[in-house]
Each structure stands twice: as C-alpha cells, then as structure tokens.
Amino acid sequence: MDFRLTDDQRALRTGLRELLAGRFGRDALRAAVDREGTVDRELWRELGAAGFFALRLPENEGGAGLGLPEAVLLFEEAGRALLNGPLVATHLAAGRVPGAADGARVVTCATQLRGLIPHFGDADAAVVIHGAGMHIRCPEELPHAxxxxxxxxxxxxxxxxxxxxxxxxxxxxxxxxxxxxxxxARTTEMAVQYAGEREQFGQPIGGFQAVKHLCAQMLVRTEVARAAVYAAAVTEDFTEIAGAKLLADEAAVQGARDCLQVFGGMGFTWEADVHLHLKRAWLRGRMWLTAAESEEIQAEALASAL
Known part of the structure; x- marks a missing residue:
C-alpha cells in the first residue's frame, strides 16, 4: 500500500495553506481572539467556494468527489492555522444541510463534546448524529442551551x-x-525557529542539548501521529482511527507543552501564540473520542487478537 502523497494531493494542501496564509494569518487569528471566537462569515464562504466543505460530496451533487485522505490533508492545514469554527460539523453536514457545502451556513454539532456545543451562537443549524444518521435542528429548538x-x-x-x-x-x-x-506540526516549527533565534550565553539556545532533545521529541511524536492519521484515512478502520486520534492528541498537547518550555518566560505571555495551540489541543482531546476511550478500543482489539 502506497501512502505517499500524489501531486494532486500536494497541490490541494498547498492551495489551502496559501488561502489561510492570506486570509487567516496572525493578525486575523488575533482578531478572532478579540471577537471571542466568532466565525468570520466571509472567510467561511471562501472556504466553501474553495471546496473545503463539499470535498467528499459526489461531483453530481456539486462536490469534488474526493475521499477521506484528501479531507485529512485539508483539516491538517486548518489545525496548523488554528482556524476557528465548527469545521468538522459543517463538513459532515455538507449535502444534508442546505448551504453547508458552499459555506453559506455554519453548522455545529450537539454530540462532539458530549452535551457541549461549540460555536452555538454562530450556528445556523445544529446536527445531532446517531451512528450514520443525522438529525437537523435549528438553534431555536434548543432553548435550554x-x-x-x-x-x-x-x-x-x-x-x-x-x-x-x-x-x-x-x-x-x-x-x-x-x-x-x-x-x-506547527508548534514543532515554532519551537525550532525560536530555538534558532533566541540567544543565551552567546549562542542560540538550540545549541543546548536539553533544547535539542525537546525539539527532537516533538518531531518524533508529530511524525508518528502523521503516519497513523494518514494510514487510518486510507484504511478507514475504526480501531486504527481511534489509535490515530490517541497519538495525535498526545502529539498536539505534549508538543504545545514542550514548545512552551522552549519559549521559556516568553511562552507564558498572552502575546505568544503557544498557549492558543495548547488550549485548543486540550479541547480537541475531549472531542468525539477521549484518550481513555481510545485506549479501551485499542485494548479490546488487542484482546480479541489473542
């Protein structure tokens, strides 16, 4: 099985990275923080026009007819940029909720945080997922939120x-x-870049063994998680998907913690973006499948293989 990216997949990833670099750079990220995470509707429509939400819809339904591996590449880029909004829910709702595919409507989900709904105030619709099925509700139908x-x-x-x-x-x-x-991946890059620029005792801190080890460990965790996520996107095996989530959660949370250590005192300031990655990683770790649940799935799979 060949897990190498094709030229089309690389072009797809590059296209979204360039779009987000132009429309959701650091200034836009900080503006979103000031808005308390309110979704940028104009950017949401641009994502829809770029095919972000309709990527996996058949071509006869207005989509690109691509699969889960391509969707994974786009969501990886969204994670790099810390793009805010109910991206997964709107992507899942494309083709089922009118306006979701082209970014005209923002759709959230009532199950991904087990009773917590992200971006409820921005949502035009809320979906409730039951297995492979999906029920659509208006926010007004959830008055007790x-x-x-x-x-x-x-x-x-x-x-x-x-x-x-x-x-x-x-x-x-x-x-x-x-x-x-x-x-x-982004916090690893941030740590390496800062370690090459920040000097102590007349040399970049990246020359010190302790800092080298932190950066190396971040890279290893990221690449192990990448292999697991990409492989699960190809096989679509639930056990492998659960394992990929477990590894990616660890890479994101521990990577942000280590990046904070590399930044030192600067990393604890509001001006640095490290804390935003750490807080988002903590929250995503509770979405859809927790570490404990992932571990139980892996344990059951191992037990059944004995």
Whole structure:
C-alpha cells in the first residue's frame, strides 16, 4: 500500500495553506481572539467556494468527489492555522444541510463534546448524529442551551442538559485528529525557529542539548501521529482511527507543552501564540473520542487478537 502523497494531493494542501496564509494569518487569528471566537462569515464562504466543505460530496451533487485522505490533508492545514469554527460539523453536514457545502451556513454539532456545543451562537443549524444518521435542528429548538466559559478563547461553548449520547462518527474522529496533527506540526516549527533565534550565553539556545532533545521529541511524536492519521484515512478502520486520534492528541498537547518550555518566560505571555495551540489541543482531546476511550478500543482489539 502506497501512502505517499500524489501531486494532486500536494497541490490541494498547498492551495489551502496559501488561502489561510492570506486570509487567516496572525493578525486575523488575533482578531478572532478579540471577537471571542466568532466565525468570520466571509472567510467561511471562501472556504466553501474553495471546496473545503463539499470535498467528499459526489461531483453530481456539486462536490469534488474526493475521499477521506484528501479531507485529512485539508483539516491538517486548518489545525496548523488554528482556524476557528465548527469545521468538522459543517463538513459532515455538507449535502444534508442546505448551504453547508458552499459555506453559506455554519453548522455545529450537539454530540462532539458530549452535551457541549461549540460555536452555538454562530450556528445556523445544529446536527445531532446517531451512528450514520443525522438529525437537523435549528438553534431555536434548543432553548435550554447555556453559555459556558471556554478554555479556548477561539471556541465558545454552550451546554445542553442531558446532551445526546451517540456512537462517535469515525470520519469526525479522524478529521479532528488531523487538526491535532496540524497543530503539533506547527508548534514543532515554532519551537525550532525560536530555538534558532533566541540567544543565551552567546549562542542560540538550540545549541543546548536539553533544547535539542525537546525539539527532537516533538518531531518524533508529530511524525508518528502523521503516519497513523494518514494510514487510518486510507484504511478507514475504526480501531486504527481511534489509535490515530490517541497519538495525535498526545502529539498536539505534549508538543504545545514542550514548545512552551522552549519559549521559556516568553511562552507564558498572552502575546505568544503557544498557549492558543495548547488550549485548543486540550479541547480537541475531549472531542468525539477521549484518550481513555481510545485506549479501551485499542485494548479490546488487542484482546480479541489473542
């Protein structure tokens, strides 16, 4: 099985990276923080026009007819950029909720955080997922949703009492893992760049063994997670998807922690972006499938293989 990217896949990834670099650079990221994570509707429509949400729809339904591997590449880029908004839910709703595919409507999901709904205030529709099925509801049909203070300043949250509990969607789990992978890759780059620029005792801190080890460990975790995420996108095996989420969560959370250590005191300031990656990684770690649930799936798979 060949896991190498094709030229078309590389072009797809590069196209979105360039779009986000132009439309969601650091200034736009900080503006989103100031807006408390409110979705940029204009950018959302641009993503829709670029095919982000309709990527996996058949061509006769207005989509690109591509698969989960291509979607993983795009969500990895979104994770790198810390793009905010209910990306996974809107992507899943394309073709089922009118306006979701072209970015005209923002769709959130009532199950990804088990009773917590991200971006409820921005949503035009909320989907409730039951296995492979999906029920569409208007936000007005959820009058008891209560705003909570979110750990991530870019992800506003609401809680629904007795929120729905449903089997997790494998593609939703994997796309969230892809976002974690993108964040892990970005914090690794940030750490290496800072280690090459910051000087102590007359030399870049990247010359010190302890800093080298931190950066090397970040890279190893990221590349292991990348292999797992890409492989799961090809096989679409649920056990492999759960394992990929577990590895990507670890790479994103621990990578952001290590990046914080490389930055030192500067990393603890509001001006540095490291804390935004760490907070988002913590939150994504609770989405769709937690580490404990992923570990149980792996344990059951190993037990059944004995």
């Amino acid at each position: 209560r705003r909570l203070r979110s750990l991530d300043p870019l992800t506003p949250l609401h809680r629904i009492p007795d929120g729905p509990k449903a089997p997790p969607r494998p593609d939703a789990i994997l796309l969230t893992a892809a976002e974690q992978l993108g964040s892990a």
